[in-house]
Amino acid sequence: MLDDRKAAILRAVVEEYIETAQPVGSASVARAPGLAVSPATVRNEMGALERDGYLAQPHTSAGRIPTDKGYRFFVDSLVPSGGRLDVVQSQQVRSFFAQAHGELERMLSDTSRFLAGLTDYAAVVVRDVDDPATVRSVQLVSLAPAVVLVVVVLASGAVEKRTLDLTADVDEVVVGAASARLASFIVGGRFGSVGSVPPSGDPAVDTVVTAALAALARASSDADHQPQVFVGGASRMATAFDAVGTIRQVLDFLEQQYVLVTLIKDVLDRGLSVAIGAEHGVEPLADCSIVVAPYEIEGEPAGTVGILGPTRMHYEQTLAAVAVVSKRLGHALSKGPEER
Amino acid sequence: MLDDRKAAILRAVVEEYIETAQPVGSASVARAPGLAVSPATVRNEMGALERDGYLAQPHTSAGRIPTDKGYRFFVDSLVPSGGRLDVVQSQQVRSFFAQAHGELERMLSDTSRFLAGLTDYAAVVVRDVDDPATVRSVQLVSLAPAVVLVVVVLASGAVEKRTLDLTADVDEVVVGAASARLASFIVGGRFGSVGSVPPSGDPAVDTVVTAALAALARASSDADHQPQVFVGGASRMATAFDAVGTIRQVLDFLEQQYVLVTLIKDVLDRGLSVAIGAEHGVEPLADCSIVVAPYEIEGEPAGTVGILGPTRMHYEQTLAAVAVVSKRLGHALSKGPEER
DNA sequence: GCCTGGCACTCGGTATCGTTGAGTGCCAAG
DNA sequence: CTTGGCACTCAACGATACCGAGTGCCAGGC
Numbered sequence: 001m002l003d004d005r006k007a008a009i010l011r012a013v014v015e016e017y018i019e020t021a022q023p024v025g026s027a028s029v030a031r032a033p034g035l036a037v038s039p040a041t042v043r044n045e046m047g048a049l050e051r052d053g054y055l056a057q058p059h060t061s062a063g064r065i066p067t068d069k070g071y072r073f074f075v076d077s078l079v080p081s082g083g084r085l086d087v088v089q090s091q092q093v094r095s096f097f098a099q100a101h102g103e104l105e106r107m108l109s110d111t112s113r114f115l116a117g118l119t120d121y122a123a124v125v126v127r128d129v130d131d132p133a134t135v136r137s138v139q140l141v142s143l144a145p146a147v148v149l150v151v152v153v154l155a156s157g158a159v160e161k162r163t164l165d166l167t168a169d170v171d172e173v174v175v176g177a178a179s180a181r182l183a184s185f186i187v188g189g190r191f192g193s194v195g196s197v198p199p200s201g202d203p204a205v206d207t208v209v210t211a212a213l214a215a216l217a218r219a220s221s222d223a224d225h226q227p228q229v230f231v232g233g234a235s236r237m238a239t240a241f242d243a244v245g246t247i248r249q250v251l252d253f254l255e256q257q258y259v260l261v262t263l264i265k266d267v268l269d270r271g272l273s274v275a276i277g278a279e280h281g282v283e284p285l286a287d288c289s290i291v292v293a294p295y296e297i298e299g300e301p302a303g304t305v306g307i308l309g310p311t312r313m314h315y316e317q318t319l320a321a322v323a324v325v326s327k328r329l330g331h332a333l334s335k336g337p338e339e340r
Numbered sequence: 341m342l343d344d345r346k347a348a349i350l351r352a353v354v355e356e357y358i359e360t361a362q363p364v365g366s367a368s369v370a371r372a373p374g375l376a377v378s379p380a381t382v383r384n385e386m387g388a389l390e391r392d393g394y395l396a397q398p399h400t401s402a403g404r405i406p407t408d409k410g411y412r413f414f415v416d417s418l419v420p421s422g423g424r425l426d427v428v429q430s431q432q433v434r435s436f437f438a439q440a441h442g443e444l445e446r447m448l449s450d451t452s453r454f455l456a457g458l459t460d461y462a463a464v465v466v467r468d469v470d471d472p473a474t475v476r477s478v479q480l481v482s483l484a485p486a487v488v489l490v491v492v493v494l495a496s497g498a499v500e501k502r503t504l505d506l507t508a509d510v511d512e513v514v515v516g517a518a519s520a521r522l523a524s525f526i527v528g529g530r531f532g533s534v535g536s537v538p539p540s541g542d543p544a545v546d547t548v549v550t551a552a553l554a555a556l557a558r559a560s561s562d563a564d565h566q567p568q569v570f571v572g573g574a575s576r577m578a579t580a581f582d583a584v585g586t587i588r589q590v591l592d593f594l595e596q597q598y599v600l601v602t603l604i605k606d607v608l609d610r611g612l613s614v615a616i617g618a619e620h621g622v623e624p625l626a627d628c629s630i631v632v633a634p635y636e637i638e639g640e641p642a643g644t645v646g647i648l649g650p651t652r653m654h655y656e657q658t659l660a661a662v663a664v665v666s667k668r669l670g671h672a673l674s675k676g677p678e679e680r
Numbered sequence: 681g682c683c684t685g686g687c688a689c690t691c692g693g694t695a696t697c698g699t700t701g702a703g704t705g706c707c708a709a710g
Numbered sequence: 711c712t713t714g715g716c717a718c719t720c721a722a723c724g725a726t727a728c729c730g731a732g733t734g735c736c737a738g739g740c
Contacts, residue, residue: 038684061691141477141493153481159501235591251575378713401703401720
């Protein structure tokens with residue numbers, strides 16, 4: 001598609017532009033190691049690359065800037081295995097996961113912050129909750145005369161709770177009975193497809209059980225049950241762009257968790273690990289690229305780790321960082337959160 | 341301290357500056373209703389106000405800008421009852437709380453977003469967790485042969501969980517026994533001062549109980565047990581300031597939850613509901629003011645609602661909004677989250 | 681035939697320099 | 711004490727010129 005020299009030139013332009021954020025001229029490209037040609041030759045080639053849509057020129061008397069297509073070629077030509085992290089970074093990763101601890105949510109949140117620090121872009125960690133996990137425990141706890149809390153523990157260690165407002169006061173004994181009855185029919189089943197519980201004979205108990213079942217059904221329905229999203233280092237977007245408008249748009253986007261998750265899912269569904277600029281049709285993110293990688297707990301897909309940065313991001317390092325972190329995160333979560 | 345006319349002039353300057361973000365000249369102040377004086381008189385007064393530190397002049401041939409002290413006077417002279425929200429806003433509040441539902445955390449997070457939208461500044465909702473609440477339930481759930489989850493339900497409806505990694509596999513029966521034993525000694529006590537459990541005689545059970553107690557102790561210690569913070573509308577800071585550097589600093593600050601909470605606590609401890617500019621010695625927030633109000637659940641302090649905006653913020657409306665929302669939030673949470 | 685040095689040309693960025701006008705401080709008269 | 715008048719200041723704005731990085735093209739050379 002591109003001969004070697006064109007590829008090398010494109011590569012040089014991309015690398016320098018990522019570094020300097022300035023349009024790249026033929027002279028500095030010609031200076032690139034491995035290219036033993038004159039600026040004039042480079043100019044010709046750059047003209048061709050522009051005609052083919054890999055480069056663009058902000059104005060006549062300026063150097064070239066990579067287009068999305070240019071970045072795409074650059075990214076695709078990186079060794080698929082991904083670059084390796086440099087020593088400092090892999091040390092950071094090691095020490096973060098060595099001392100990381102805490103419950104799932106805490107861990108994910110910490111990871112998003114860590115990853116943001118590692119890459120210097122905004123990081124996103126998503127926890128999928130279309131969790132078909134087995135229910136390990138159901139318990140009803142009465143909080144007030146007519147208020148009961150349903151607590152469900154899933155095999156993944158996730159805890160879901162839902163408050164139940166009953167119309168009439170309920171005795172603790174009844175709650176206990178309902179709790180036991182619920183447990184005996186629900187535990188071991190799948191969350192998301194809670195079955196039914198046959199009448200026990202005691203109408204008071206049955207009322208509570210029914211209410212709890214309804215709450216659980218609601219809890220596992222999509223409306224209430226959105227993926228959890230942890231965003232770290234959003235402030236870094238303020239450094240990545242200099243147009244306040246862009247910053248605002250991007251931050252805004254990061255706060256719309258639903259859209260954010262949709263975007264990430266989209267990218268993954270297309271089998272990509274990087275989406276560049278306009279590739280992900282999200283208009284306010286036209287100057288952004290995202291890098292994503294799913295992570296697995298105990299071999300099961302459990303969520304996604306991602307980075308949002310400017311199109312001119314350090315793809316090689318970012319790809320490596322995201323890959324490593326998603327893998328390590330999966331491991332860390334597989335072995336029980338408290339362990340190292 | 342300030343005679344009526346000076347106060348009126350100061351007030352006019354503050355209001356106009358908040359509106360326009362432009363230095364205010366004597367002419368437009370003189371045009372203010374209620375001030376039947378000429379610009380020349382206003383100039384004299386403004387000179388005095390500047391000498392007294394209420395106003396500042398960016399440069400000789402420009403109008404005046406309020407100083408922190410100026411804002412402070414302005415804020416303090418607002419009717420302490422706080423302005424009322426305008427019709428549209430109070431309608432928004434009503435409808436938000438009418439349809440708001442979900443669990444505590446969800447509710448707080450939604451509230452922070454809502455408040456941000458209402459005021460158009462960044463909103464912070466803090467949930468205090470130095471929760472001396474009574475333990476309503478303790479339960480151990482085994483997740484894997486050597487992994488047990490401790491789930492604690494507090495009277496507030498809060499659920500705390502902690503993973504336990506045991507050195508050896510434990511039978512489900514033992515876990516059940518430990519769970520029951522733990523419950524019988526802990527339930528009804530205060531979280532944060534978990535008592536001890538006398539040996540049961542069964543060493544296997546006791547091992548698990550001890551581990552669980554340790555985890556609980558750790559869980560209620562400060563290290564692991566920080567207030568939860570929900571920040572909404574951070575992107576709005578990008579509109580409030582135009583220096584990218586400032587935006588970055590402020591966003592950065594909003595991500596440092598610990599510092600953020602400390603600041604808010606600080607302001608409350610000083611008995612303030614507003615901290616203006618440099619008043620809260622946080623340097624990167626020199627151009628910011630914060631407005632805070634605690635909220636109560638069932639008459640007990642449960643957290644804080646706050647707004648972070650530019651020093652030139654709409655104090656009257658913001659104060660009213662924060663006050664109303666904190667009150668309504670408390671109510672909503674007192675009556676059981678599912679209720680309206 | 682492709683590469684390259686030379687060269688004219690383009691055009692954004694920066695610096696210089698008036699000009700403008702909003703706003704001030706001061707003063708003298710009401 | 712207030713106010714109109716007035717000289718003064720100075721940021722903001724626009725015009726102008728200049729600079730130089732970078733280009734496209736061409737003609738000569740390997």
